[in-house]
Amino acid sequence: MTKNDVFSLEKRDNGVAVLTMDVPGESMNTLKQAFGDQITAMLDTIENDNDIKGVVLTSGKPKSFVAGADISMLAACENAQDAEALSKGGQDVFNRIEKMQKTFVAAIHGPALGGGLELALACHYRVCTDASITQMGLPEVQLGLLPGSGGTQRLPRLIGIQKAMKMMLTGSPARAKQAKKYGIVDDMVPESILMDVAIQYAQKSKPSRSKPKLSATDRVLEETPFGRSFLFKQARKQTLAKTKGNYPAPERIIDCIETGMSDGMRDGLRVEARHFGELLMTPESLQLRNIFFATTDMKKEQGVDGVEPAKVKKVGILGGGLMGGGIAYVTATKAKVPARIKDIRSEGIANAIKYSYDLLNKRVKRKIMLKSQMQQELARLTGSTDYTGFNDVDMVIEAVFEDVALKQQMVADIENHCKDATIFASNTSSIPITQIAAKADRPENVIGLHYFSPVDKMPLAEVIAHESTSDNTISTTVEFAKRQGKTPIVVKDGAGFYVNRILAPYMNEAACILLSGEPIDHIDKSLVKFGFPVGPVKLLDEVGIDVGTKIIPFLVEEFGERFTAPAAFDKVLADGRKGKKNGSGFYLYEGKKSGKEVDDSIYELLNISPEQRMSSPAIAERCVLMMLNEAARCLDEGVIRNARDGDIGAIFGIGFPPFFGGPFRYMDSLGIRHVVDRLNELSSIDAKFKPADVLVSMAEQGKTFY
Secondary structure (H helix, E strand, C coil): CCCCEEEEEEECCCCCCEEEEEECCCCCEEHHHHHHHHHHHHHHHHHHHCCEEEEEEEECCCCCCECCCCCCHHCCCCHHHHHHHHHHHHHHHHHHHHHCEEEEEEEEEEEEEEEHHHHHHHHEEEECCCCCCCEEEEEHHCCCCCCCCCCCHHHHHCCCCHHHHHHHHHCEEEEEEHHHHCCCCCCEECCCCHHHHHHHHHHHCCCCCCCCCCCHHHHHHHCCCCHHHHHHHHHHHHHHHHCCCCCCCHHHHHHHHHHHHHHCCCHHHHHHCCCCCCCCHHHHHHHHHHHHHHHHHHCCCCCCCCCCCCCCCCEECCCHHHHHHHHHHHHCCCCCCCCEEEECCCCHHHHHHHHHHHHHHHHHHHHCHHHHHHHHHHCEEEEEEEEEEEECCCEEEEECCCCCHHHHHHHHHHHHHHCCCCEEECCCCCCCCCHHCCCCCCHHEEEEEEEEECCCCCCCCEEEEECCCCCCHEEEEEEHHCCCEEEEEEEEEEEECHHHHHHHHHHHHHHHHCCCCCCCCHHHHHHHHCCCCCCHHHHHHHCCCHHHHCHHHHHHHHCHHCCCCCCHHHHHHCCCCEEHHHHCEEECCCCCCCCCCCCCHHHCCCCCCCCCCCCCCHHHHHHHHHHHHHHHHHHHHEEEECCHHHHHHHHHHHCHHHHHHHHHHHHHHHCHHHHHHHHHHHHHHCCCHHCCCHHHHHHHHCCCCC
């Protein structure tokens, strides 16, 4: 056996050598620049050994192949030329593997992502396991980058331009079955025979790949100059419609693919390396990588340093509504924990379980999971109209109406029917946890666990501790939220907590701009162009106008007049408009264009004659400055632990534009002095823009948040 730090080569009697990658001290393999010499040495050994006819490339990690390049090494690049050289280095190694006379086979179990998939694509054959953890993808676009080691060239040639482009532009991975269907892998087998099958492939001669299997229509689009021209033109048009020009990477990906398919692979690789170098230096990529590092760090943290969480083995859920159903779903399917749903009506329980059934059944129909697996997941869900089956739950998550007395009664019920150690977690979006715990016998067990709708999609959870919440309760709740697939941030108790508190002034300002006569669609488009996934008025319709405005009285009571919402909201609610859920809001919800056109009758109701006077940047600035100002106050008051949590909370909770890095990184990039100056200018017209004291102080001292 030949061995170095990362790679080992074991020769078999049948002419096949097994090349194993195993990065010491890491749970997953990642590609680092420092490994270049080691892989080169191994390739030299293979090339010079006439006894070796074929090579199986595999991972020494039990649950992954190669999870991509080590992102931290990118920070060492000082300029675009450094980054371009890094890309070329990867291309050279993979080109060498592809051109080897000996047959290379990638044996894939677990994730093969980014550079990991590019490595596999350079091999002559790919065999993967049928395990649920096996997936293949090129997610670089999510870091504001593109696949820089030949991925933009090899994947389109293997599976076709459209499929490859979709994978690269979305960053979404393909699971094993889909990878086999696309043609990314040559075979998919049970893990127990992966090596046996890979070795059989390694004994074959190199394949002569024909063109990807395409339908007649796709052949016209992908294999004729006219078709390709049309295809790339449409791709650019659709991409620009989605990104609003805020993300440069997708357009560069299209450029790399088009160059490679039109001018040949050598030119394609040259453009790929150049674009990779340029993208790495963009502010967008820097901020997206900052988010990656922040969330990676957060995964390693406990709720309270040094306090080990208790293991949650069974959960009770109070309320079978939309939120209760969503919480039950992530508990049963992500955390893999039995969930007992209580609702006063059996229909509520049935609806909550149907919520999970509908989501899982979609996965069965798309052949992502087996029906038997769906039944296993659903078996974790049970229900009751009383507290039967609650005596042994470790945590109860409450998702009932926003009513203090009702929630206090729920606390009392749980204290009567559950164990002394059972945690009571409230999914309230507006009521301070202190009020919910006010009459509790065991207030140390009461905590807030605020999810965002829809629960199955939104990644954030706010964990809200009041003054008496125990450290053990905090750590246990944080750990369980992670098991549910959430990124939890710990926030201090108070009206609106963090996310809704910074969202309220932003929404209020949008309402004030609307009442000044600006058209609704102009306001929403302005904020979407700025980078939010949806505009503020549309968001209110989506959330529910009744729900969205319910928090305001709590905020006004705690923080005063700056949170007062325009009286117009009362008129809208009095007119029976609750938004999308009852088909009546600021937008129309009938026919094919449901939710896309403004309901013009709203202008008459609010006594407005809509006319566009303000520019899009001016509208966006006013709304966003209100959010930034409140975020700074939250940090100053200790509502959030640090700027990092505030940025992640805003991005994952309300869709603050990720390419700006969150409110605090955005303020740093604008300059705190600039933020204060703009707030001061606007406050001369309207006092609510008065800059937070902490911002004024930071501007005077030349400080930044990071």
